[in-house]
Amino acid sequence: MEDRIRHAVQKSLEQLGATGVTFAVEWPADPAHGDFAVNAGFAASKVLGKNPRDIAEIIVPVLEKALGDDATCIEVAGAGFINITLSPAAISNLLTEAKGDTWGVGTAHAGERIMIEYSNPNPFKEMHIGHLMSTIIGEATSRLMESSGANVVRDTYGGDVGPHVAKAIWGLRDKGVAETPTTEDIGTAYAHGSRAYEESETAKKEIETLNAEIYAMLAKDPAKHDAEERSLHETWVRGREVSVTAYRQLWDRLGSHFDYTIFESDTTPIGMRIVQDEIKNNVFEESEGAVIYRGEKVGLHTLVFITSYGTPTYETKDIGLAFWKEEHAPTDKVFILTAMEQVGHFKIVIAALNEFAPQLASKMQHISHGLLRLASGKMSSREGNVITADGLIREVIERASEKNEDPLVAEQVALGAIKYMILRQAPGGDIIFDMEKSLSLEGDSGPYLQYALVRATSILSASQVPPAETTSFESEAPLLARLITRFPEIVARAEELRGPHILVTYLTQLAGEWNSFYATGKIIGSENEASTLALVQAFVTTMRNGLGILAIPVPEKM
C-alpha cells in the first residue's frame, strides 16, 4: 500500500516537472488524520516555486485514481499534507495477512549470514544485571535480524584468562576454599582478591605472578604439566565449569541459546601470534617493554596490546577472536554488542585489524548499549553492591507471585517485566535502575502486554463460534485493526534501526487499543461475533509474534 502511494505521488511529481524530490509517506501522529500522510507538497514547493497546498491539490486526484476503492478519503490538510484514509474493505483485506508465525517476517536480509556476539559474562565472576541487559538486548536484536530473513549465528565470549581470573583463583587459595567451589564462593573469592590487589603490595605481586603463570600453564600441552601446573589447571577448569554451568541455566531461562561459547583462552594464542607477527610490518611497535598500537596515526590514541609482563590485553584477544570466528564460523557480518564504555577499544581494534586484515575489519561492527546503573551509585564487586542477574530475577518473581499462584506464570510475568524495562528505551542511554520505580507490573510494562494477550486468547477459547476468515467493518475500521496492519513495517524498521524499543512502543500502543476495544462491549454473543473474532485472532497473532521477537514469555493465564 505504501509503495502504491509512493509510486503514484512520484509519477505525479514528475509530470509536474519535479524529479528527484524526496518526500515521506508516513503514519500521521494523530489517527484522525487517516492511515497515511504524504508531505510531497512541502518537498516540491521549492523546486516548483509553488505553495505546498497547491501542489498537494494537484496530486490528490492522481492518488484517488491510483488507489480507487481502497481509499475513502484523500484530502489536503494543514499547511500542505495529503491525508489518506483507507477504506474498511482495504483494511479488512490487509488483515487477512495477519496469520501464522511468519506474520511480520520480512526479507530485508534474506539469505545473509550474520554472527552476533552478546551477553559475554566472564567466568570466575557472577553474572550481574549488566550482563542481563546485554543478553536481553542481544537476544531481541538477534530475533529482529531473523525476522528480516537473516541466518543468525549467536556467540558469547568470556574472559577465562586475565587479571580477574588470577584474582579469583588467588582469593580461592587464600581463603582455602574446598575442592569444588560454588558460584558464591567464586564471587567472594574474586571480591577478596581484587581488594587484596589494591590494598597489599605483596598480594598484588602474587596475583600478577599468578596471572602470568596461568597464561604459561595454558600455553603448554597439559600432558607436559608439572605437579604445580596440573593443580592450577584443575582449579582453573573447575572454576570455569562452575561459572559456565550457572550461565547456561540463566541463558536458558532467558530464552537465549548460543551456537558458540568462545573463551579468551581460545583466542589468546591466535592473537598473540598475529600481534607479534605484525610488529615486523610496523602495525604494532615495542615501547617500554610492552607492545602497543599507535592509534594516533588514525586519529585515536595509543593502546597496549601486550603488556610488559608478556601477557595479552583484551585488544590482542579480540584480534584473535576475529580470526577465530572467520575460521570456525565464517559469516557475512559480525556484530559485537557490548556496553558503551568499550566503544573506544573497538575503534582501535578495528583500526588495527584494518591494517593487516581489512576483509575482517570491514565486516565487523561494534554496537553498544548504555549501562544499567543503580540509583544509589555505580555497581562494584569490591563495594559488594552488585545486583546479580539471579538475585534480580528472584526478587521480581517474588513480587509477581503475589498475584500468581502458579510459579511458572510468576516467572513469565517477572521476566516479561524485566525485559520490558530494558527493551522499552532506545539502546544507548543508561537505565537508572530502581527496583520500585523501574520494574512496574502495571501501566506501560511487560505484564500489560501479556495481560492484553491473555484476555484476548481467553475470548477465543471461550467462544463457541468459529472466527470468520476476516473482519468486515460496517463503517470505519477501528484503530486497533489499522494498527495491526502496520506490524510488518514496524518490525522492519526496528531491525533496520537496531531498536527493539520501536517494537516495544508499538506493542504497547497496540495493547492499549485492544484494551479500549475490549472495554467497549462484549464480543461473545454479539451480533458480529464471528467477524469480530477474526480481529481478535489477528490481534493475538500480532501480539504473540511481537512478544516472540522480544523474547518476552507468553503466559497461558494470568
Add this chain to the structure above:
RNA sequence: GCCUUCAUAGCUCAAUGGAUAGAGCAUCUCACUCCUAACGAGACGAUCUUGGUUCGAUUCCAGGUGAAGGCACCA
C-alpha cells in the same frame, strides 16, 4: 586537558526535519452485578541555554551550561 555520548512533564521513557510534542508512574475526577480491574474514560503537567540553517527544528550545525563514559600495561 583531549575524545565519545547524552540533556523532553515532579519521576521513568517515546517522538523516519512536519500538523495540537505522545505514554506510564505520581496527584485529582469517573467507572466494578458485564468475555479476567495487572483494565477502561477524563483532568493536571514538559522540549537545559544562546545563536545559525530551513517553508517548518525536540530532531541538523556552532557556542555555553550540566551529566555519564573513555584516554597505554583491566575487561
